[in-house]
Each structure stands twice: as C-alpha cells, then as structure tokens.
Amino acid sequence: MSTSTKIRRLARLLEQESAVVWAINQDDELAYLSAGCSAWLGVDGELLIGRRCKAGTPISGDPLDLIAASLSPPPGFYSRGTASLRLHPPQSGGALRPETKEVRYVRVGSSENRFTLGIAGLFEDRQVDPEIQDAVAVRQRLDQWRQRQAGLGSYLLIGTSREAEKMRRRTEIACSVRTHVNLFQSSGGGAELLATHVHQRSAPGEPLIRIDGPLMDAELLDASVMPLINRLSDSESATGSILFNQLNRTSLPTQQRLLSLLESYPNRLRLIAICETVPQLTNHKTLSDEPRSPTHSSEVIDPRLSDLLDTIQITLAMLSARVEDLQLIAMAILGQYRVTGRFSAERISRPALDALVYYPWPNNFHELEETIRYASQNAIGEAIRVEDLPLSVRSFRPSSPKVKKQIQSLDEQVKQYEKSLLYEAMNAANQNRAEAARSLGISRSRLLRKLDSFEAEQMPKRSES
Numbered sequence: 001m002s003t004s005t006k007i008r009r010l011a012r013l014l015e016q017e018s019a020v021v022w023a024i025n026q027d028d029e030l031a032y033l034s035a036g037c038s039a040w041l042g043v044d045g046e047l048l049i050g051r052r053c054k055a056g057t058p059i060s061g062d063p064l065d066l067i068a069a070s071l072s073p074p075p076g077f078y079s080r081g082t083a084s085l086r087l088h089p090p091q092s093g094g095a096l097r098p099e100t101k102e103v104r105y106v107r108v109g110s111s112e113n114r115f116t117l118g119i120a121g122l123f124e125d126r127q128v129d130p131e132i133q134d135a136v137a138v139r140q141r142l143d144q145w146r147q148r149q150a151g152l153g154s155y156l157l158i159g160t161s162r163e164a165e166k167m168r169r170r171t172e173i174a175c176s177v178r179t180h181v182n183l184f185q186s187s188g189g190g191a192e193l194l195a196t197h198v199h200q201r202s203a204p205g206e207p208l209i210r211i212d213g214p215l216m217d218a219e220l221l222d223a224s225v226m227p228l229i230n231r232l233s234d235s236e237s238a239t240g241s242i243l244f245n246q247l248n249r250t251s252l253p254t255q256q257r258l259l260s261l262l263e264s265y266p267n268r269l270r271l272i273a274i275c276e277t278v279p280q281l282t283n284h285k286t287l288s289d290e291p292r293s294p295t296h297s298s299e300v301i302d303p304r305l306s307d308l309l310d311t312i313q314i315t316l317a318m319l320s321a322r323v324e325d326l327q328l329i330a331m332a333i334l335g336q337y338r339v340t341g342r343f344s345a346e347r348i349s350r351p352a353l354d355a356l357v358y359y360p361w362p363n364n365f366h367e368l369e370e371t372i373r374y375a376s377q378n379a380i381g382e383a384i385r386v387e388d389l390p391l392s393v394r395s396f397r398p399s400s401p402k403v404k405k406q407i408q409s410l411d412e413q414v415k416q417y418e419k420s421l422l423y424e425a426m427n428a429a430n431q432n433r434a435e436a437a438r439s440l441g442i443s444r445s446r447l448l449r450k451l452d453s454f455e456a457e458q459m460p461k462r463s464e465s
Contacts, residue, residue: 020101020120022071026113028054030068040101040120041067043092055346066090071118073105075347076382081107087120155332156190156316156365159325163317170314175201178239181272182247182309185316188366191274194316195243199272203241207231210243213250218257225261232265241270248275248301255302262308273309275301319361319368327353329365333372334384343376349383359393419454422447 014021014034022045023032030053033045041048043064051068055075060066070089077083083105091097101120108115157168174181175198185191199208209228211221222229228240244250244258262269319326330348337343348356352375361367371393378388386394421440429435437447 022118024053024072024116024118026115028052028072030071031115037120040098041089041092042096042098043067063090063092067092073116073118077105077116078107079382155329155336156194158328158332159322161317161322161325163322164325167314167316170312171198174198174312174314178202178270179311180270180308181311182313183272183274183316184313185274185276186318186364187276187362188364189316189318190365191316192243192245194314195272195274199241199243203239203270206239206241208241208243211245213244213246213248213254216250216254218251218254221254221257228269229261229265232268239268239270241272243272243274245274246276247273247305252300252302255305259302259305259308262305271308319364323357326357326368330356330368330372333369334376337373337376343379345376345379345382345384345388347383348375349385351386352384352389355386355389355394355396358398359396418450422450422454426451 014036018036018039019034020036020040021032021034022030022037025031029050030048033041033048035045038045047064048068051065053068053072055072055077067089070087073083074085085103085105086100087103088100089098102122103118103120106117106119108117157164157171171194179202181195181198183191183195196208199206207228209225211224216224225242228242231238231240242258247255250258258271262271319329322329330353334345334348338346356368356371371390372384374390375384375388379385422436425436425439426433429439433447433451434444437444440447
C-alpha cells in the first residue's frame, strides 16, 4: 500500500474522531491541520498552512501568524524529540478565544526529513523540565510585550519595573509629538538607539543629522549641519532634526552656536540631545566673564538651551537598577541575534540567567549586548550555558561586607600573653609552683598572686540582692 494512501486513511480516521492534530514540516511550517484543530482555533486550517511555526522566531502583527506561532513546540524540543505543553492560542477575529488544551509533541523521522505532530488531549503523565518551562514562560511574556508595545520598538523599554514603566510613559509622549527632547543616560545606556526611535516615530521621513559633542567646535558644527540648514533655507515648509550626543560635554561657544541655529528656525529645526549625566546650569555672567577655549569640554549647559529641552526629558535607568527586567531584555537581545541566522542558541539556561542577574553591569546595555553576542558565538547547543559567558560575568561574585576587626587594648593583650606564659610554665613543671616560678624568674608568692587573679576572673560573679 502506498504511503499517500496510508496518510489519507489516517487523515480520515482523525476527521471521524474530531481529533485536534496538526503537523509541522522540516522547514518549521504548518503542513497539516485536522478539522478538529480548525474548529478549536476558530479559523480555516487552510489559511494557516505554510505559516511559520517555530519557537523564538519574530512574530508579525498578522493574527494568523500569531495563531500559527502559538502552535509551535517549546524551546529545546528538537533535542529531546518529545515535549508537553499547555496551550491557549489567541482568538481569531471576533470569535471567542480557544480553550486551553494539553498538547503532546512528538518528532517523527530523521533530522533531514523529520516532521512534528502536535496532539491535543488529556495527558496526566506530563513532566516538564523546569528550565524548559521557564524558557517557555519567558517567550510568552516577550510575545505579549511585543503585541502590547509594538509601537515602542526598543528592547530598552521592556520590563515591569517602575523604571521601565516611567521610561515607556515618557517615550510614548516623545513619540506622539515633534518637539525638543533631552535624554539622560549613564555610560553605555543605549540612549542613541532610543533617540533614533523617537525621531522615526515623531517625524517619519524627516532628515536627521548626528553630532558628536566632545569633538565639535562652532565652525565644525556649521559645516556638519550645512546640508540641513540649506534645506531649511530653501523651503519654509521644510523641517529637520539634530541628534546631539553628549551635549553636556560640548564647549559653551558651540552650545551658543547651536542655540542660534535653533532660534533661526523655530518649530522647524528640532534638537534631540543626549547627556551622560544631569548637567549643571551656568549663568550668563559666567558665559561672558570666563571665556573658554572652543575645544574645552564644559560639563555645563547654557540655561537658554536647557529651557528649550525642558519640555520632554527621559532618564534611562541603569541596568543594575532593573534586575527584574534583565531576563526579558537578555532574551530580546538574543532574539535579535537569532534573526541574523548566524547563531543557533534559542534560550539562556537558568544558571546563566542567574549569572547575568548577579553581575552589576558597569557598562550598562552596551555590555549586555556584547555579552549575549559573545555567548551566542560560543554556544554549541540550543541554550547559552554559564561557560559560554565572558569570564568577567561568569566569575563575578557579590562582595560580602567586611567585618571590622575587634582590637584589644594593650593592657588586655599583655594580660592574655602573661596568662599563657604562666600556664605554659606550670604545665612544663608538672604543676610544681616553685619550679614554675624559678623558670619564669619571679618569686613563688608573685606566681601565686597571678594564678589567684586569673582563677578569680573565671569564677561567675554573684548577683547583688
């Protein structure tokens, strides 16, 4: 009997029993959905055939893609060949959301011609690897975040911490209106990535000039923004933006020239500034009475320029202050690297995640990005292990507080030394006090007084009635 005839017979049996079954081919695409599966999902199964069905891959906004992705087996499935999972697929259009079902996944065939069966039913023997279960939970949280916050884009804003929520609120405002924006960050905070995102959302298609503040003087600034200034001069309806990195490290004459340009094209030339720390303000008298070299890094901001930037200010919290967000951020970065197709790791093991949480991240998001990239290159399986992490991260141990050493007074130390000498002499003389006194070069009566005083110290004191 031919294989195709056997498959048709199997399909008829599945249809008769209204079984909820689907098949995923070797290319991780849906190849078959039973009628019972279509009824469970509330969508025509033919519309899902050929759609991507693999854990960890990017998900588009198409509701059918979301449904197809929800049917994928959990991370780590292909190394074991079997897995169980509780599935609650998203709803389709106006239909009710499908009920939650227990699903057993089974890999059939070799690695080259394999396919995967998903079978929904009642499986009381389900045993899930806790680490795989954690990876599935993280994946689901990431998918939910992408659906809710798709407009925000940057992984810098992922998380449930108070700092993440504050950053999201201010970023949403900055993306909704075209105005001057000031971002504050510590070293490696990723502000330039967020600033670019804000510009693209608030002024799509508008030209953006990037300026590196510490290397800039007034003349070089003019030369750098000349194409944008020419555009604004040629048309009264033209607009443009300047992304000024490390504004607080820019010389005051350069800041004044920047201010002059902004005042020459009000509402048309927009400034997105990045400061490494909250800058100090200086007054006009300081500006005029203490001239500085154009290349001098001021670490202060002209108050008139600061007034322009007061409208929207976004402070990027340190990664070390967002420990509860770190797991999601790390997985989001890993997902971005996986999209390139150069790395095979699809999750981070629990011990490796613990190592990431312990580490203080002095260089912030930039260091985390480099760590995930390094670990992805070293990983030889589906999970990043502790040994795949850089040595500085995997060997870090939180320092324990130092206990202050108790220092005895000189008299107390002399007394303890004297006591040890006396007892040592007594032991050497077999408790003969006269012989012990002679060996120490003191009188017998002095030895007795010393011994009596030491014994009196060891006797418990009587409480006074």
